[in-house]
Amino acid sequence: MLLGATGSIGENTLRVIAAHPDKLELVGVAARSNWEKLAGIARDFGVRHVGLYDENAYLAARNSGAFASGTMLVGGLSGLIELAQLPEADIVLVAVVGTTGLEPALAAISAGKCLALASKEILVLAGKFVMQAARERGVRLLPVDSEHNAVFQCLEGHPAAGIARIVLTASGGAFRDWPAEKLSSVTPADAVKHPNWAMGPKITVDSSTLANKGLELIEAQWLFGLRPEQCTAVLHPQSIVHCLVEFTDGAMLAQLCPPSMTFPIQHALLHPSRPPGVETPLDLTRLFSLEFRPVDEHRYPLLRLAKATMEAGGVAPAIYNAANEIAVAAFLEGQVPYLAIPHIVEHTLASIRNFEPAELAGVLATDARARQVARAFLSRC
Numbered sequence: 001m002l003l004g005a006t007g008s009i010g011e012n013t014l015r016v017i018a019a020h021p022d023k024l025e026l027v028g029v030a031a032r033s034n035w036e037k038l039a040g041i042a043r044d045f046g047v048r049h050v051g052l053y054d055e056n057a058y059l060a061a062r063n064s065g066a067f068a069s070g071t072m073l074v075g076g077l078s079g080l081i082e083l084a085q086l087p088e089a090d091i092v093l094v095a096v097v098g099t100t101g102l103e104p105a106l107a108a109i110s111a112g113k114c115l116a117l118a119s120k121e122i123l124v125l126a127g128k129f130v131m132q133a134a135r136e137r138g139v140r141l142l143p144v145d146s147e148h149n150a151v152f153q154c155l156e157g158h159p160a161a162g163i164a165r166i167v168l169t170a171s172g173g174a175f176r177d178w179p180a181e182k183l184s185s186v187t188p189a190d191a192v193k194h195p196n197w198a199m200g201p202k203i204t205v206d207s208s209t210l211a212n213k214g215l216e217l218i219e220a221q222w223l224f225g226l227r228p229e230q231c232t233a234v235l236h237p238q239s240i241v242h243c244l245v246e247f248t249d250g251a252m253l254a255q256l257c258p259p260s261m262t263f264p265i266q267h268a269l270l271h272p273s274r275p276p277g278v279e280t281p282l283d284l285t286r287l288f289s290l291e292f293r294p295v296d297e298h299r300y301p302l303l304r305l306a307k308a309t310m311e312a313g314g315v316a317p318a319i320y321n322a323a324n325e326i327a328v329a330a331f332l333e334g335q336v337p338y339l340a341i342p343h344i345v346e347h348t349l350a351s352i353r354n355f356e357p358a359e360l361a362g363v364l365a366t367d368a369r370a371r372q373v374a375r376a377f378l379s380r381c
Contacts, residue, residue: 001086001113003051003104004095005029006037007200009118009144012261013093014041016269019278023270027088030080032096035061048072049086051079053100080104085111091269093144094118097202098325099125099367109133116268118144120212120219124321125367127222129360141223142268147216148223149264150242150255158247160225167244168216169236170295173208176237180299186338188331205328209341210295214306215324218317221310228310233303235293240282258282301342305349314354315366322370323348330378340381348374 004010010031017024030051031038039061042050050067051074052058058075067073074082077100084092084104092108094101095118102122108115110133117123123130134141143149147168155163174193175183191205206212210233217231234244239259246252257263262278297304302324309316327344330336336344351373357363 001028001049001083001089001092001108002026002095003030003080003084003092003101004032004097004118005041006031006034007095007097009093009095009261009265013095013265013269014045015278016262016266017045020266020270020275023273023275028083028086030083030096031057032100033057035064036066039064039066042067042071049074049083049088051075051083053077053080053096077103081107084108084113089113091116091142093265093269094122095144097200099321102126102130105130106133109137109139112137112139114140114142116142116144116265118265120145120148120215121321121325123219123222124215125318126360126363127219127317128357129363131222142271143219143223144261144264144268145216145219146242146259146261146264148220148243149267151220151224151245153255153267154243154245154253155224158245162247162249163224163226163230164246164248164250165230165232166220166224166226167246168213168220168231168233169239169241169243169292170210170213170233171207171237171239172235172293173210174204175208176235184337184339188334191331191338201332202325202328205331205341206324209302210300211302211306211324211328211341211345213295214303214309215321217303217306218310218320228307231310233295235295237291237293238288240288240290241292256282302345305342305345309349312354314356315352315363316349316354318363318367319349319352319354319370320345322367323374326371326374326378336378336381343381344374344377347377 026045028049029047033054035057049072081104084107091114093116094105099121101119105122143152151166192201213233220231241254244252244254260279309320323345327341
């Protein structure tokens with residue numbers, strides 16, 4: 001089951017599935033609103049279970065005649081939840097943008113499905129509850145994000161007590177080498193041009209601010225049961241090394257592969273087997289360098305703020321994520337300048353009381369409140 005089939009993660013997942021028809025079968029797909037593209041995917045892969053989150057898109061698709069006879073077409077959040085529990089599905093890959101995938105992910109866990117996570121916001125918003133549900137149900141959580149999948153590979157076979165820290169690598173995004181004074185002139189067109197990866201607009205902007213790395217550090221804490229101080233990041237412009245794991249004896253392991261999401265997706269979907277991949281592997285006979293730099297948290301304040309929310313715990317990460325989503329959307333729509341994004345997030349964090357949630361409803365209410373506060377602040381930026 002693939003939730004988020006029309007985005008960049010979805011596209012790469014389809015490439016992996018097409019390369020291994022003897023091992024993988026696509027039984028269901030869902031997207032937010034691009035029903036024309038989704039209809040093509042359903043046709044190409046013979047999928048009979050299809051969902052559209054956007055109600056208007058669902059109605060348009062239902063009336064279009066674009067889907068084959070016998071296709072079960074469902075709409076809205078309830079439709080995604082229904083697909084996540086489909087009896088035919090063994091693995092549910094959640095690749096929807098933002099926190100929309102939270103309830104479908106919990107539904108998949110409740111149904112005993114193996115969960116492959118590409119939407120880092122799910123654990124940022126509700127890591128406490130998602131991990132608890134997975135433990136209680138005995139469900140495997142397989143990380144699809146390239147950095148977390150890399151950590152997962154490096155940690156296999158090593159006891160948790162032997163881990164000193166993990167180091168996630170960050171490309172630095174589109175403006176890594178820009179002078180700081182030039183950042184005030186960044187446009188949305190500039191921000192969606194990533195130097196290494198082909199990704200959607202929101203995550204590409206997050207890569208340039210390092211909010212994406214901040215979210216990944218928070219997610220890593222939940223996935224691997226780490227303390228905040230064990231989760232760090234460095235700049236690595238080549239995006240060849242995806243993580244480093246330092247052990248208590250001082251030794252380090254690293255995971256390397258080209259900057260293509262097909263590598264972590266295939267590893268997650270076919271774990272523990274390792275058949276030939278979709279992309280050409282690294283050629284070590286070619287001359288290339290691997291460079292690492294410390295992160296300047298004055299230039300990347302969103303990474304500093306993410307670390308602060310990790311230390312604070314409670315609902316602080318959820319506030320951070322919600323405010324960042326609102327800020328990035330406003331920037332992409334031309335409502336606020338690029339440098340306003342961290343100010344919006346910092347203002348929202350300072351405006352809402354942090355607490356330790358006893359139930360998921362408290363987190364969801366805080367998420368909604370954070371979005372209100374962030375939207376109200378836009379006009380002051």
